[in-house]
Amino acid sequence: MSTTFQLSISIFGILLATTFSCFASHPVIDDVQLQKWYKVLINDRKVGSSTLHVLTHKHGTTTTDSLSIETKQQARQKVRTNIISVHEETLDGQALSFRKVMNVPNLERRFIATIKSDKLLVQTIDNNSDTTKEYDLPQPILLFNGVRKHLINILANNKNKTLSYYSWDFTRLDFNLIELKIENPEERTNTRYWKIAKTVTSDRPEPKKSYFYTDAEFYQSEISFQLSGKKVDIIECSEACATKRNKPYNNFSAMFKNSPYRLPKRARQGKIRYELSFSGEKKLDLPNTFEQNTFTKNGRTFVDVCDQCGTESAPDSLDQYLSPNAWVQSDHPTIQKAAKRKAGKKRSSHAKMKALERYVEARMTGKIQYIGYGSALDAYTSKVGDCTEFALLLAALSKSAGIPTRVVIGLAYSEETFEGRDHIFIPHAWVQAWVDDRWKSYDAAYDGFDAGYIALGIFDGNKRDYIEISRHIHQIEITSASRVIQEEPYTP
Known part of the structure; x- marks a missing residue:
């Protein structure tokens, strides 16, 4: 028996790290809901979709990001992988907890991270085990709403237009240091109102740099990057566009x-x-x-x-x-x-x-x-x-x-x-x-x-x-x- 490595899993790790630091919640108004749709492309081939749902209520904000990717295996077998991330924050953008559920055939893995004073408690639950580990909490740690609020504040008061903060990486099971810098796009449109330069510093030898675009309120609208030699795009579009039929990517033979x-x-x-x-x-x-x-x-x-x-x-x-x-x-x-x-x-x-x-x-x-x-x-x-x-x-x-x-x-x-x-x-x-x-x-x-x-x-x-x-x-x-x-x- 033999195998190939999966492009889709690499995509999920990068997509989640990206959405973790880019999406934000809606301005604070009681019981307001916001929903955005995105299409996911590999080499201009639609392979999936993503949705962002933000609920603002009197106790805070709940942001839910759902990602679905469809791939093909040998003998044209289609496989769908779903990942859901949920972030809970106070109205002023203070992080409370965040969780992720990943569902692939024969496996569901859940992560629940809760902030307790200066510690982060991370619970990992899968088909066979339930473990909890404690990590020292660096500052500042920001989630969706907190990132957006800080970007708006920086735009008005920070000449460098730069934001630095920590985010949790469920793949590495460790914190990443994120730096975002607000730039003007080459040509300003409604969906390319701001260009954000992103630098991720972890235990890798070199920081990872990328760009993405947001609208005027700093909601992510478009991101492109190279992954295993393939061009990946996540682009905001209508619900009809995002839910259009996929053309699954054959990740089995791509690495032969x-x-x-x-x-x-x-x-x-x-x-x-x-x-x-x-x-x-x-x-x-x-x-x-x-x-x-x-x-x-x-x-x-x-x-x-x-x-x-x-x-x-x-x-x-x-x-x-x-x-x-x-x-x-x-x-x-x-x-x-x-x-x-x-x-x-x-x-x-x-x-x-x-x-x-x-x-x-x-x-x-x-x-x-x-x-x-x-x-x-x-x-x-x-x-x-x-x-x-x-x-x-x-x-x-x-x-x-x-x-x-x-x-x-x-x-x-x-x-x-x-x-x-x-x-x-x-x-x-x-x-x-x-x-x-x-x-x-x-x-x-x-x-x-x-x-x-x-x-x-x-x-x-x-x-x-x-x-x-x-x-x-x-x-x-x-x-x-x-x-x-x-x-x-x-x-x-």
């Missing part, structure tokens, strides 16, 4: 990579040298592992892959690779019990990993769903998912069995036929476990590691890094692949 040659199984059992080319401004830094050696020669990028092709320094500590997180719940009693039952009697780490690999493959009997990003516990309970769920479940089980483990995103060669294409590279996820004093790959969703795997990034299984790494896949092309019979001497 052509192989320059057919790579038979025998060749993949040895060593293969790939040459990669990159498009776009930023080139993805490929990792060097015990199974992969990346080098540049005469300005060209090459990757050697085999069982022991590369070198990698041993980590100072393996503790972080045993730690659970929100997506890899290795400390959950259900996961611990399964790991002990399936791997407890095995003597070596390799034997334990092979037993857990077989167990995950046997357990995941549900329909393959190329949508969403379920946790290890979601995968264990529902038995449904794609390669990411297979990898997260295997990582949780192996960590619970005491084996340090990390998750890998990359490309895997497939001889299977997808959307009429075969002998292609498909975005894929697997794990690497610390076995016999080295990192070794294991894959419960496919036929096992060989030289047909190219690692693009390594992470701990959290959704934030998954999105960040997978967004670069569209920049990569495999221009050459050759079996290495005799090692060529090379000095970088």
Whole structure:
């Protein structure tokens, strides 16, 4: 079995972060309702809609933002994902609470964030768990109505026309620092009355910058951005326009990579040298592992892959690779019990990993769903998912069995036929476990590691890094692949 990464989930993360900081509530008048409609386009193809509903009452404002995206999977299967965000504020724009509900096939996940004095309590509820964590609250933290009120005030009193504040990111489970600067558009219209420059600072190496447009009252009217090589537009329009029939985007095949040659199984059992080319401004830094050696020669990028092709320094500590997180719940009693039952009697780490690999493959009997990003516990309970769920479940089980483990995103060669294409590279996820004093790959969703795997990034299984790494896949092309019979001497 194999899979592709989903464009739609990346869209949701960015859309929610955008609407979180841009929409605002209506001026304070008792029991006033406001509703706006938006169409969502990918490469000028309508794939969904969004609505903004603001209710102002004597106790404050309630702002509801609903987003619906329709995509296609293999065999033209349509999948709809819905996300609803609700923000509660006082009449003067003070944040009280906010919540989000995400619904994809076989999974509903709810987040409820409540402000208590100088703390933010974040409750996460899904099919299998209910957890609450406490975070220190930075200031100022603003929601829809608060952002709008501050922008109006800044327009009148701040020469720099700049607003800085914090917002909560449900994907990162952390705060982002947002800076908005009011600018005049190139040509002023009713829907392009203000141009807003937005800078988001998080734990990424570089701040993320973008622009969007609002009407005269600072309600968002239009935003455009590039995502995984695709142009995404969210544009205000009439209800009839927004609810017009969608043309679902085929996110299953969009990330396939052509192989320059057919790579038979025998060749993949040895060593293969790939040459990669990159498009776009930023080139993805490929990792060097015990199974992969990346080098540049005469300005060209090459990757050697085999069982022991590369070198990698041993980590100072393996503790972080045993730690659970929100997506890899290795400390959950259900996961611990399964790991002990399936791997407890095995003597070596390799034997334990092979037993857990077989167990995950046997357990995941549900329909393959190329949508969403379920946790290890979601995968264990529902038995449904794609390669990411297979990898997260295997990582949780192996960590619970005491084996340090990390998750890998990359490309895997497939001889299977997808959307009429075969002998292609498909975005894929697997794990690497610390076995016999080295990192070794294991894959419960496919036929096992060989030289047909190219690692693009390594992470701990959290959704934030998954999105960040997978967004670069569209920049990569495999221009050459050759079996290495005799090692060529090379000095970088």
